[in-house]
Amino acid sequence: MPLVDTKEMFKKAYEGHYAVGAFNVNNMEIIQGIVEAAIQEKAPLILQVSAGARKYAKHIYLTKLVEAAVEDTGLPICLHLDHGADFEICKDCVDGGFTSVMIDGSKYPFEENIELTKRVVDYAHSKGVVVEAELGKLAGVEDAVKVAAKDATYTDPDQAVEFVERTGCDSLAIAIGTSHGAYKFKGKPELDFARLEKITNMLPGYPLVLHGASTVIPSFVEECNKYGGKLDGAQGVPEDMLLKAGTFGVCKINIDTDLRLAMTASIRKYFTEHPGDFDPRQYLGPAREAIKAMVAHKMRDVLNCSGKA
Template sequence: MPLTGPKQMFERAYKEGYAIGAFNVNNMEIIQGIMQAAGEEQAPLILQVSAGARKYAGQNYIVKLIEAALMDTDLPVVLHLDHGQDFNICKDCIDGGFTSVMYDGSHLPYEENIAVTKQVVEYAHARGVWVEAELGQLAGVEDEVSAEHSVYTDPDQAVDFVKRTGCDSLAIAIGTSHGAYKFTGEAKLDFARLEKITNMLPGYPLVLHGASSVPQEFVDMANTYGGKVGGAKGVPEDLLRKAATYGVCKINIDTDIRLAMTATIRKHFMEKPADFDPRAYLKPARDAVKNMVQHKIRNVLGCSNKI
């Protein structure tokens, strides 16, 4: 099945109160694990590629891996650019077959963010490609995206931004953050702010970045087998499920994939130190990704059997 855009996915998700998982991919095993999970759950998918992934694997490699995965499935799959840093990166991905791109100008002055987002929108829409933008800023570090403090999204500004840029979906800041260390105290999201934005932009799909839950089972496993992932704490899954009932149609998950793979590989190395065939430890790592993604689809996103 060919790649698709998010429009119909998001329309149904908004109407029925669930979210689509946007999972970051970097290599074959991650793609296979995600695809296997979604296949068993019969769930729509967004596979997203960050700037770091493009540097690590190369855009052409990742696109071809995803094309190979699509040969064995009839699932609807979106190929999305995560955190496009400028117009040229977005243009590259649009020209390279991506069906959705995110331009992240959240670090720029407001008017400059509007100007570049609008430029991306005009280029993308002329080619039938969806555009996600960001307003507000998430704290934390992920790949080349870094910010020391969160800047929560202003609801009035969000309405103005969407109107002036024509972007198709908007990533907002309500308390999530990038990376594995999201909260030091009680985990909470600003649902009052989210509800206000949703009410002011009725029917409009919102996006949560930095929404990994950092499962403690993988933190503990990594640390048990030689890791140093101390104090990692993510977004509780019940808060994410609640957000999906407030117009959040896309929830990004990256850190949880990294933790699942790394913890499983660490365990394998400690228990079977004689293994040197990469297939021996990448297969259980792939299975860990599959099981984690399947849990997210079924119990957090609520998008099982939604194709």
Template structure:
């Protein structure tokens, strides 16, 4: 089975009232962990690569690792560019084997965002690749994303119909209160489900995406803190809110920080317990197992996409 796009995947998710996990990948162990969990749960999966991950691991290595995962698992897997910030970056990924790209023009004004998204969509669609865009801005820091609370803005539902119609994009990331990174909310986390409901009403059947949707497992935070870290106060989006979003119009939920936390917590725990270990297979094996369990939990207990491959 070759890499797939999200078209059929999102159609099934919308009709079935569940969401597909979009998990960020940076190295071989993370690719293995995600796809092994997805295979065991018979779940569709999106492996997404940020500009930073692409720079770190190399475009060709990442593509070949994901292609190997497809061959190994037989699953429907999408290779997606996360937060592409330019036409040139999106074009490079389209030309280089990605089946989905995100163009993030959320920092631009409305007309410029439309123009950039349409340019990417026109190019990608001619080559069989689907496109995600963003309307509204999430606060937080993660990889290349750095948006202050003052610059964050909820998505205006009155703009979504015009944006989607004029750009021709295939899915839309909206801002309803999630946040990038692990150090997130001041006070109690709340999501604007009223905005999501209104967007769904204006775009019936259209797939919506949630970014910044890690829940920040407190057990992983505690493990990191107990083994030399300092992440006091880190928190994320409560999983019951994500389950509710997945039952509505949200077809794709992005998860990155939760995987980093699971990976790092296992790594710190191993090295503090075994300070003389120097074989990467020992400590990276623990990290891979921890990420796999984190992904399995998301697939089964949050996204509801197990058995949907």
């Protein structure tokens, strides 16, 4: 089975009131852990690559690892570019075998965002590749994406309709209160469900996307801190809120920070308990299992997409 795009995935997710997990990948063990969870849960799957991941592992290594996962498992997997900063990186990924790309023009004024997104859409669609865009700004830090809390802006529903109509993008990442990274809320985390419902109603049948949707699982934070980490007070989006978002028009939920926490907590623990070990297989193996367990939990209990592959 070849790599797939998100068209059919999102159609089923929208009609079934669940979300597909989009998990960021950086190396073989992360890919294997995620894929093994998808097999176990019989869940649809998006593996996404950021600009930072392409710089770290190189485009060709990551694409070949994902292709190997498809060949090994037969799963319908979408390979997606996360936070493409400009036309050139999107073009490189379209030409380099990705089946979905994101152009993030949210840092630009509305008209410039439309112009850039439309250019990417026109090129990607000519090659049979789907496009995710972004409107609104999420606070937080993820690779090269850095937005201060004071500069975050929620997505305007009226602008969202105009943006989709004028660009032809296939899905839209919106800002309703999530944030990138292992951040700290001031008070209780909240998502603007009234805004989400309005956008869903104004764009019926259209797939929406949530970025910055890791929950910063407390057990992983505790594990990291126990073995030398400094993440006291970190918290993310409560899982019940993400589950609720999937019942609206949210068809894709991005998860990255929780992957990093699961892997890092496992490795920190291993080295604390086995300080003399130097075999990467001994600490990366348990880290892979930690990722598998976390992703399976997300698919089953948060995204509600188990059994939907």
